[in-house]
Amino acid sequence: MPERNQDITVDNVKALNSFKHYTTAQAEELLNTIKTFTTIGLTIFSQRSSPIKIIDLPNIEYEKKIA
Numbered sequence: 001m002p003e004r005n006q007d008i009t010v011d012n013v014k015a016l017n018s019f020k021h022y023t024t025a026q027a028e029e030l031l032n033t034i035k036t037f038t039t040i041g042l043t044i045f046s047q048r049s050s051p052i053k054i055i056d057l058p059n060i061e062y063e064k065k066i067a
Contacts, residue, residue, distance in 0.1 A: 008031060
């Protein structure tokens with residue numbers, strides 16, 4: 001992955017029309033949410049890139065019991 005040069009700041013968020021009415025706390029929460037979502041997405045993507053693990057389940061034959 002290419003190295004990042006800088007993070008998005010609260011000022012960057014508040015400069016967008018969609019978020020210009022956000023308070024500093026709301027903009028910080030938005031940034032934290034985006035970072036968390038991105039981390040989850042990258043984690044899932046990297047796990048899908050690794051070899052698939054297959055778990056063997058025991059072969060259970062069910063018996064029919066008559067009461």
